[in-house]
Amino acid sequence: MNGVSGRMGYRQHLVRSILAIREQGGVLLADGETRVQVEPILVGRSERKLADLAAKHGLEHWTTNLDEALADPRWQVYADFLVTKARAAAIRKAIAAGKAIYTEKPTAESFDEALELARLADEAGVKNGVVHDKLYLPGFQKLRRLIDSGFFGRILSVRGEFGYWVFEGDWQPAQRPSWNYRAEDGGGIIVDMFPHWNYLLENLFGRVESVYARAVTEIPERLDERGERYAATADDAAYAIFDLAGGITAQLNSGWTTRVNRDELVEFQVDGTHGSAVVGLFGCKIQPRNATPKPVWNPDLYDEHDYATDWIEVPTNDVFENGFKTQWEEFIRHVVEDAPNRYDFLAGARGVLVAQEGLRSSAEGRRIDIPQVTLDSGSDATEPALAAEASGSEASGSEASELAGAR
Numbered sequence: 001m002n003g004v005s006g007r008m009g010y011r012q013h014l015v016r017s018i019l020a021i022r023e024q025g026g027v028l029l030a031d032g033e034t035r036v037q038v039e040p041i042l043v044g045r046s047e048r049k050l051a052d053l054a055a056k057h058g059l060e061h062w063t064t065n066l067d068e069a070l071a072d073p074r075w076q077v078y079a080d081f082l083v084t085k086a087r088a089a090a091i092r093k094a095i096a097a098g099k100a101i102y103t104e105k106p107t108a109e110s111f112d113e114a115l116e117l118a119r120l121a122d123e124a125g126v127k128n129g130v131v132h133d134k135l136y137l138p139g140f141q142k143l144r145r146l147i148d149s150g151f152f153g154r155i156l157s158v159r160g161e162f163g164y165w166v167f168e169g170d171w172q173p174a175q176r177p178s179w180n181y182r183a184e185d186g187g188g189i190i191v192d193m194f195p196h197w198n199y200l201l202e203n204l205f206g207r208v209e210s211v212y213a214r215a216v217t218e219i220p221e222r223l224d225e226r227g228e229r230y231a232a233t234a235d236d237a238a239y240a241i242f243d244l245a246g247g248i249t250a251q252l253n254s255g256w257t258t259r260v261n262r263d264e265l266v267e268f269q270v271d272g273t274h275g276s277a278v279v280g281l282f283g284c285k286i287q288p289r290n291a292t293p294k295p296v297w298n299p300d301l302y303d304e305h306d307y308a309t310d311w312i313e314v315p316t317n318d319v320f321e322n323g324f325k326t327q328w329e330e331f332i333r334h335v336v337e338d339a340p341n342r343y344d345f346l347a348g349a350r351g352v353l354v355a356q357e358g359l360r361s362s363a364e365g366r367r368i369d370i371p372q373v374t375l376d377s378g379s380d381a382t383e384p385a386l387a388a389e390a391s392g393s394e395a396s397g398s399e400a401s402e403l404a405g406a407r
């Protein structure tokens with residue numbers, strides 16, 4: 001587990017996933033009886049931090065020498081939670097060492113590099129997976145249920161709001177690491193959030209076919225972890241429109257410079273001909289067609305109707321575990337007994353492509369088409385017209401059926 005002292009590495013991957021899996025006696029395999037236990041080795045740059053973490057959680061193995069850990073056949077899976085900038089180099093080493101690899105998103109800083117990692121992993125025959133955690137959130141699992149049940153009729157549009165105020169660091173410390181606000185260190189809200197938006201959209205509604213985005217640095221200067229002033233060079237707000245396969249329009253706002261006036265930090269409204277839903281991390285409420293009020297626009301009359309009460313809460317009806325843990329269990333089953341895994345490096349590369357093209361859209365002030373991506377896509381994949389027209393805009397091979405299946 002490389003980068004285990006970081007925010008994600010520690011809380012979500014070590015404590016909430018791997019330690020929780022150990023506590024329950026391992027990952028249950030398909031036969032419903034056999035369990036595979038996990039033994040982590042903590043990898044990082046600071047001996048002190050690793051020793052403290054190992055002692056705190058009663059763990060035996062830690063090292064500051066990644067190469068040695070990779071050369072040791074006892075460790076079967078390389079997991080990466082490093083800052084984005086450091087990821088690709090470490091993953092290349094893990095591929096060369098023949099390890100199965102599970103990583104945080106984004107898999108790389110550029111689409112070419114992300115695709116190269118997917119290709120290298122494929123050629124080396126190493127199993128690979130990328131975090132798709134938002135799909136496992138209770139709210140989005142309820143949304144998937146609604147879609148599968150045909151609740152929406154024809155889905156028309158998706159509107160999403162994600163964000164909250166991240167303090168500048170002057171009179172209150174910032175609640176996110178400062179590298180997120182420096183483009184040169186792999187920061188930026190588009191690079192951070194568009195990979196999430198891409199896998200949510202492609203797995204729930206349809207492939208992202210084009211993006212129009214406006215990326216803005218609303219707060220140009222912040223204070224870092226040491227209280228030192230720095231230039232915030234990365235985008236901290238992004239306003240975007242995605243055209244999805246099947247004619248669905250998704251509008252998603254992402255911001256670290258907005259104050260929350262919603263039930264949850266992320267909220268999507270999905271409107272369909274037969275009903276609408278509003279989902280968050282946990283909650284999901286619906287309004288079916290036959291319980292839809294009939295507002296009449298009249299600015300001269302105060303409207304006393306309480307629209308919030310028109311919605312019905314969708315019951316949980318299930319036990320939703322931490323999404324990071326659930327996906328870890330799926331990945332371990334993939335490694336151990338070849339269980340299916342759709343969320344691989346190629347899926348990760350599609351997310352990086354949408355982020356990259358979102359930034360390009362903003363820089364050039366225009367909508368950009370997103371081509372289909374396969375392991376054979378060249379860097380001309382980012383020249384949309386070429387790739388799409390050459391293939392007759394047809395989805396290529398397994399990816400298309402995979403996505404169709406997912407819908």
Ligand SMILES: NC(=O)c1ccc[n+]([C@@H]2O[C@H](COP(=O)([O-])OP(=O)(O)OC[C@H]3O[C@@H](n4cnc5c(N)ncnc54)[C@H](O)[C@@H]3O)[C@@H](O)[C@H]2O)c1
Nearest residue numbers: 003004005006007008009081082083084086104105106177
């Ligand atoms: N899935 C999600 O919801 C989600 C949320 C936040 C962040 N992330 C991703 O997780 C990754 C880590 O983010 P974080 O917020 O935990 O960051 P963090 O700064 O808290 O942790 C980063 C880790 O990388 C290590 N590191 C930093 N620079 C390094 C270098 N040059 N070489 C080797 N190691 C280095 C740090 O020591 C630390 O362990 C990022 O890629 C980010 O995009 C994912």
